[in-house]
Amino acid sequence: MSSTAEPAPAADPPSAPAPAPGRPSAPGFGQDRLWTVDEHLADILAAVHPLDPIELQLPDAQGCLLVEDVTVPAALPPFDNSSMDGYAVRTADVAGATEEFPAVLTVVGDVAAGSGSLPEVGPGTTARIMTGAPLPPGAEAVVPVEWTDGGTGGGAATAMSPAGPGDRGAGGEVRIHRPVEARAHVRARGSDVRAGDLALAAGTVLGPPQIGLLAAIGRGRVRVRPRPRVVVISTGSELVQPGEPLGAGQIYDSNSFALTAAARDAGAIAYRVGAVTDDADTLRSTIEDQLIRADLIVTTGGVSVGAYDVVKEALSSVGDEDEAGAGIDFRKLAMQPGRPQGFGSIGPEHIPLLALPGNPVSCYVSFELFVRPAIRALMGLKDIHRPVVRATLAADRTLSSPAGRRQFLRGAYDAEAGTVTPVGGAGSHLVAALAHADALIVVPEESSEVGPGTEVEVVLIG
Missing domain, CATH: 2.170.190.11 (Molybdopterin biosynthesis moea protein, domain 3.)
Incomplete structure (x- = not known):
């Protein structure tokens, strides 16, 4: 469900012990405390491991991480x-x-x-x-x-x-x-590369020039870590597909389109599933049907505390719940937007699942912070995070932020001037402002306000 309100921050009780490394925390863990952004991300990355290497034809290897050194079999060009x-x-x-x-x-x-x-x-x-x-x-x-x-x-x-x-x-x-x-x-013969030269080293991401070089030296197949298959599912009985008429109380499903595009931008092969109604059995069946083609599942909506937030109910028994370590943990994060989050693994193959909020901005910010790093970790990449810079806040007023919560505001970054300007308000439903932003302005937990001219941390998402 595309919930439109996030709970107010609660007092932070004593910290619970950290989850076991290398797997999601057990179901139910962390529901009675606020998790930090860093803790939640660390929990995800501890459970997400690079996909096993496979051999692919060159056209299918674009965007993948090479896992073998490739040497030149014959000089290029092969003759004067x-x-x-x-x-x-x-x-x-x-x-x-x-x-x-x-x-x-x-x-x-x-x-x-x-x-x-x-x-x-x-x-x-x-x-x-x-x-x-x-x-x-x-x-x-x-x-x-x-x-x-x-x-x-x-x-x-x-x-x-x-x-x-x-x-x-x-x-x-x-x-x-x-x-x-x-x-x-x-x-001259060999003026480009000589026989026995290292053409590409393991760890290289294969873009168009690298694909061209492999073809030029006669390699038709290479061993790579494949692009992860990401299935995106939006939930909510109020959601209508773009192009269809809206009824009373209905809105268009934008989250699944934005998340699918974002997953592809991150390097994944993404599949979008049409909006699922607020029915636990239907959602459970839909997710189970998608397990066969998923390396990662992302849901949006239905993770808060509303009467019709059925994601928790559906995910409590999806797949093979008897598998040791499988299950989804729903937790509250000390962040805005995006406080309610869910994470765990489902099915006998322990497919990672991230359950994101339904508000458009909450959903997209959560993707940038948690899903994108998970996708790139599955690809085996070392650089999994967006670039982070420091910039001077160019604002005509002081920006407020809830105490104890890390806030992410939309912004427009000017690299030449070294400034960032807020775009739109702080509301988690303001999707139009998000479309005009290329950065996230980070207000740390210990700050309740940030004034014009302050140096702030900026996450570049453009």
């Missing part, structure tokens, strides 16, 4: 080749060439990219060559076509189109107007 359209020559044959006194060479053939059999360039001869084509034997450099008359019958650079099949372009002459040094306009 031309970086220009022009003529392959011996340097002695064009020494001293000028516009007035050009070097006149006999064309012995054409060399196109992909050519196998190559003509030999001897004294007084040349081969017409295309960009990327192998340098023929005897040639020492390439003269760009712009430095020539284009060859007999051409007279311009447009004459460089290669000969057709069976016609090697032999015969005719070309006048060359400038000299060249040895190796001019030649890409």
